[in-house]
Amino acid sequence: MVEIEVLQGDITKLKVDAIVNAANCSLLGGGGVDGAIHRAAGRELLMACMKFGGCQTGEARITPGFKLPAKFVIHTPGPIYNDGLHGEPELLRSCYENSMKLAEENGCETVAFSAISTGVYGYPKKAATEIAVKTVREYPTQNVKKVIFCCFGEDMLKIYQKVL
Ligand code: AR6
Numbered sequence: 001m002v003e004i005e006v007l008q009g010d011i012t013k014l015k016v017d018a019i020v021n022a023a024n025c026s027l028l029g030g031g032g033v034d035g036a037i038h039r040a041a042g043r044e045l046l047m048a049c050m051k052f053g054g055c056q057t058g059e060a061r062i063t064p065g066f067k068l069p070a071k072f073v074i075h076t077p078g079p080i081y082n083d084g085l086h087g088e089p090e091l092l093r094s095c096y097e098n099s100m101k102l103a104e105e106n107g108c109e110t111v112a113f114s115a116i117s118t119g120v121y122g123y124p125k126k127a128a129t130e131i132a133v134k135t136v137r138e139y140p141t142q143n144v145k146k147v148i149f150c151c152f153g154e155d156m157l158k159i160y161q162k163v164l
Pocket residue numbers: 009010011012022023024029030031032033034035036078114115116117118119120121122123150151152153156
């Protein structure tokens with residue numbers, strides 16, 4: 001089973017093989033963690049993302065990290081939370097699965113996830129955390145040795161610690 005760690009901080013500072021960005025379907029940047037990642041990685045990241053022509057909710061794409069300490073950025077648009085009855089849990093699960101798949105395929109050993117959909121997209125934090133932890137725990141890994149859940153705020157950190 002993959003080693004799991006939780007920490008509080010800015011994901012753009014992490015020197016890991018891949019960080020996972022809570023993107024939107026355009027993959028062209030935005031606010032929140034997406035904005036922070038694009039600012040820190042530089043304009044080349046935007047250029048690389050433009051080539052994909054967008055990405056559906058629950059899918060994922062990988063780019064180099066450019067100016068980031070991380071080797072790769074995995075971009076995944078999470079679901080916008082409505083009432084939980086519009087496929088949100090399944091889509092959020094897909095985000096984690098497809099991100100793990102890309103990390104595996106690209107030989108990543110360390111992967112740091114942001115808390116996908118829990119900001120602007122309004123996914124209830126505890127429910128999102130349970131999906132994140134369960135999906136990563138259940139994912140069959142070969143290359144990935146360690147997953148870090150990177151929490152921006154203390155409230156999120158506490159939720160992760162409780163769920164873990
Ligand atoms: N490092 C780690 N986590 C962060 C950072 C950071 N530097 N900054 C924010 N977070 P959000 P979403 C946390 O809103 O809900 C964007 O505009 C934040 O506290 O970034 O998936 C995209 O372009 C929260 O827990 O992503 C999309 O349009 C988590 O990251 C939309 O927001 C996710 O919050 C996606 O919304």
